[in-house]
Amino acid sequence: MKEQDCLRRFLFEELGVRGEWVRLQSSWQEAKQYQQLSVCVQEKLGQAMAAVVLLSASIKFEGAMILQAQGQGQLNTLIAQATHDRKIRALARGDTQMEAGSLTKMMGAGRLVITVKPEQGEPYQGIVALEEDKLADVITKYFTQSEQLKTRVWLFANETHVAGLFIQELPAQESYKVDWERITALAGTVTKEEMLTLDCNEMLFRLFNEEKVRVFEPEAVTFECGCSPKKIETALVSLGKKELDSIFLERDIIDVDCEFCGKKYSFDQVDVENLLSAQTISNPLKTKH
Ligand SMILES: [Zn+2]
Incomplete structure (x- = not known):
């Protein structure tokens, strides 16, 4: 039985670096079944879905995180949402049948808005320009620009699966530059094929078999709209x-x-x-x- 529709966190205990891994299968099928999306649009929306699950799991809050990419291109909107208890939904608007390559080509000039809506208290937002060819690079830039903790993400999706990897330095425990660079360089060798097919432990072993990694219990991710x-x-x-x-x-x-x-x-x-x-x-x- 493959490990999917779940999030797993892990920790490089000696390095001050933490990580998250997510893979979705049936929740991804459910989330997109009410929309007619080309393969290329599915890939972009799936990446947004992986990103919002990873980012929402990286902060402590109760409520929803919404990742919304808005552009002037033919594909003008991507929305992916995750709650603190890992309920997800997603939506694409515009020419959802288009076949094209990069995010910038499909969405044109625009911005990515990350909104956190806590159940109690005011929502807050972060914004970054949609200037990179890959959503993962837009998100890396967001963390760099907002001078938050050093963070890298890798996002993959196809018609059947969504997968993502997240690496971040721990708060108040700045990682050594050389450790951070080694871990992110190793993580960067992961392929789309591996991410979409390997279980978390297989992937960790494949990438980091020389490192000491502590892996936590899986957390289920499910599709649930939340409309009422x-x-x-x-x-x-x-x-x-x-x-x-x-x-x-x-x-x-x-x-x-x-x-x-x-x-x-x-x-x-x-x-x-x-x-x-x-x-x-x-x-x-x-x-x-
Ligand atoms: Zn609904």
Whole structure:
């Protein structure tokens, strides 16, 4: 039985360096099944998915991390989300049928926004320009620019699997330059084929058999959208009464399909009027103008 749909953390105990490994199979199939994506778009979205699982597992928080790449090219949006308990979802927008090479070629000029939305407290964001050909290099640049801990990631995806490797120096325990360079050079020799097929321990042995590595228990990663009637209602109400009224001139029902999981939500005019009046009551200030 292959080890997949899980995250594993590991530690180079003597070097002040930690790592994470992720491989997804059925959660990846579920996450993309509601979208028609070319092989090339699947590769980019899968890499974003690996990245968000690895990055979200590297910080302590309760809530969701959203990685959103936004560009002016034909493929204009990639969204990948992971929660602290490893629930994932992902979405591509634009020409999702395009076949092309690099990230920059497909997405054009743009930026990558990494948002952390804690369940308690304010969200926070980091932003980096989409200037590299590979998403992994965009993320490395993000860590360099924001002067956070030294970090490198390797991201791979195809139609069946997603895999990623993350190496970071430990906080408050700066690694020696020579150790950091050796570990990242070894990690850099990993191939797409190996990452998409080897289990974590096999991969660690293949890369670091001369190093002392402590590996922790696997953590399951699952596809779960997290959309709800309440969230869809909020989005609907935010369109405003005028816009909603004009939609009802043309049809009797507003159908909203969740782009991530395909779930269908329907609202008739009475539903929408109830939502709008409920909103007026809960936001009394809005009635004062
Ligand atoms: Zn959904």
